[in-house]
Amino acid sequence: MNRPxxxxxxxxxxxxxxxxxxxxxxxxxxxxxxxxxxNGCFLxxxxxxxxxxxxxxxxxDALAAPRPSVLIGGLGVxxxxxxxxxxxxxGRIAVAEREAAVIDWHRTGPLGAFSAGAxxxxxxxxxxxxxxxxxxxxxxxxxxxxxxxxxGPDWTVDETNDGLYGPAGLAAAHRRLNPxxxxxxxxxxxxxxxxxxxxxxxxxxxxxxxxxxxxxVPDAVHLARRA
Numbered sequence: 301m302n303r304p305x306x307x308x309x310x311x312x313x314x315x316x317x318x319x320x321x322x323x324x325x326x327x328x329x330x331x332x333x334x335x336x337x338x339n340g341c342f343l344x345x346x347x348x349x350x351x352x353x354x355x356x357x358x359x360x361d362a363l364a365a366p367r368p369s370v371l372i373g374g375l376g377v378x379x380x381x382x383x384x385x386x387x388x389x390x391g392r393i394a395v396a397e398r399e400a401a402v403i404d405w406h407r408t409g410p411l412g413a414f415s416a417g418a419x420x421x422x423x424x425x426x427x428x429x430x431x432x433x434x435x436x437x438x439x440x441x442x443x444x445x446x447x448x449x450x451x452g453p454d455w456t457v458d459e460t461n462d463g464l465y466g467p468a469g470l471a472a473a474h475r476r477l478n479p480x481x482x483x484x485x486x487x488x489x490x491x492x493x494x495x496x497x498x499x500x501x502x503x504x505x506x507x508x509x510x511x512x513x514x515x516x517v518p519d520a521v522h523l524a525r526r527a
Contacts, residue, residue, distance in 0.1 A: 310330050310331035311330075312328040312329065312330045312335065313328060313329045313330075314326055314327070314328050315327045315328060315329055315334075315409075315410065316401065316405065316409065318400075318401040320399060320400060320401065322338075322339075322398065322399070322460070323338065323339040324338070324339055324340070325337070325338050325339075325399050325401050325402065326338075327401070327405055327409070327410070327411070329410075330345070333345050333346045333347045334346045334377065334410060334411060334414075336376070336377065336402065338399075343376075344376050344377055345377065346377050346379075346411075346414055348513070348514075349377070349379030349380075349383075349414075350511050350519075351486060351511040351519035351520075351521060352376070352377075352379035352380045352383070352448060352486065353379055353380065353383040354509060354511060354521050355380055355446045355448055355484050355485075355486050355521050356370070356372070356380050356383045356384045356387075356446050356484070357383065357387075358484055358509055358521055358523055359444040359445075359446050359482045359484040359523070360384075360387060360389060360390065360444070362482045362505075362523065362525065363443055363444060363480075363481075363482060364480075365443055366389065367389065367390070367391030368389070368390060368391060368443035368444060369390075369391050369392040369393070369394075369442045369443050369444070370384060370390055370392070370393055370394070370442055370443065370444040370445070370446060371394045371395075371396065371442045371444070371445050371446070371476070372384060372393070372394070372395040372396070372446045372447075372448075373395070373396040373397075373431035373434075373445070373446070373447045373448065373449055374395070374396055374397040374398065374399075374402070374431060374448065374449060375395050375396075375397035375402055375403065375406060375415075375426070376397075376402070376448060377411055377414050377415075378406055378411055378412075378414040378415030378416070378418065379414065380446060380448060381393070381395050381415055381418045381419075381424070382414065382415050382416045382418045384418075384446075385416075385418040385421045385423070385424065386416075390423065391423065392423060392425075392442075393421070393423045393424045393425070394424075394425045394426075394427055394442070395424065395425075395426055395427065396427040396429050396430075396431045396434050397426065397427070397428065397429075398428070398429060398430040398431065400428060403419075403426060403428060406419055407419060430460075431447065431449055431464065432449075432460065432461065432463050432464045432469060435464075435469065435472040435473055435476055436468070436469075436472045438475070438476075439476070440476075441475075441476050441477060441478045441481070442476060442477060442478065442481060443477070443478050443480075443481045443482070444477075444481060444482045444483075444484065445473055445476065445477060445481070445482075445483050445484070446484045446486075447464065447473070447483070447484070447485050447486065448485075448486035449461050449464055449486075451487070451488040452465070452485065452486055452487025452488050452489070452491065452494075452520070452522075453465035453485065453487055453491050453493075453494040453497070453522075454487065454488075454489060454491045454493070454494065465485075465494065465497070466497075467497070467500070467501065470497060470498065470501035470503075471501060473501075474501055474502055474503065474526055477526040478526070479526060479527075480525065480526065480527075481525070481526045482523065482524070482525050482526075483498070483503060483522075483523070483524045483525070483526070484521055484522070484523050485521070485522040485523075486519070486520070486521055487519070487520040487521070487522060488517075488519060488520075489517040489518070489519075489520060490508050490510055490517070490518065490520040490522075491508075491520070491522070494522055495507075495508060495522065498522065498524040502526075502527070503524035503525060503526065503527075504524065504525050504526075504527040505523070505524060505525040506522070506523070506524045507522075507523055507524075508520050508521065508522050508523070509521045509523065
């Protein structure tokens with residue numbers, strides 16, 4: 301989620317910085333909010349989690365099963381996972397996060413305040429893995445995939461994430477959904493081209509929900525169903 305921070309009055313303070321297999325990742329505090337920075341690029345912050353919560357809620361609202369399973373990718377600042385755990389209707393909840401530092405910041409660091417202990421919920425399993433590789437590798441299916449990777453389909457900072465939104469990535473997501481399952485994809489802006497890509501990949505009931513932001517184009521949640 302690479303939406304530049306709105307606040308410009310407070311200088312950021314770096315709380316932790318680590319090198320990993322995908323480059324440098326840092327946790328910063330700017331005023332009252334926390335930011336995750338990947339390879340020098342602003343990735344996400346704790347200022348506004350409405351669209352991240354909508355990502356999970358819209359998927360749940362579209363499902364009729366009493367205890368549906370969900371895979372959330374990735375963990376980020378924890379808004380999506382915390383919202384899923386707060387909803388007793390969800391059954392099995394998996395969250396895929398490729399950055400060990402991000403997982404640590406939730407388990408023992410300041411991001412734990414935003415995930416609100418969700419990692420300790422007995423329904424939750426944390427998968428330390430790259431989401432693109434995890435989906436392509438096959439395995440168990442889910443009733444919902446709630447994907448919040450990079451900036452969404454039209455604007456990725458890390459080119460390794462591009463494949464998630466192309467034909468191969470969408471085919472992998474389709475295979476990992478149970479029949480009737482729902483795919484929800486966060487995006488930094490609505491994308492008519494991505495809607496068409498979802499339809500070409502065999503998804504049905506494709507539509508987009510928008511969340512207005514303080515400046516610029518709205519955030520978007522793209523929704524589709526495996527028929």
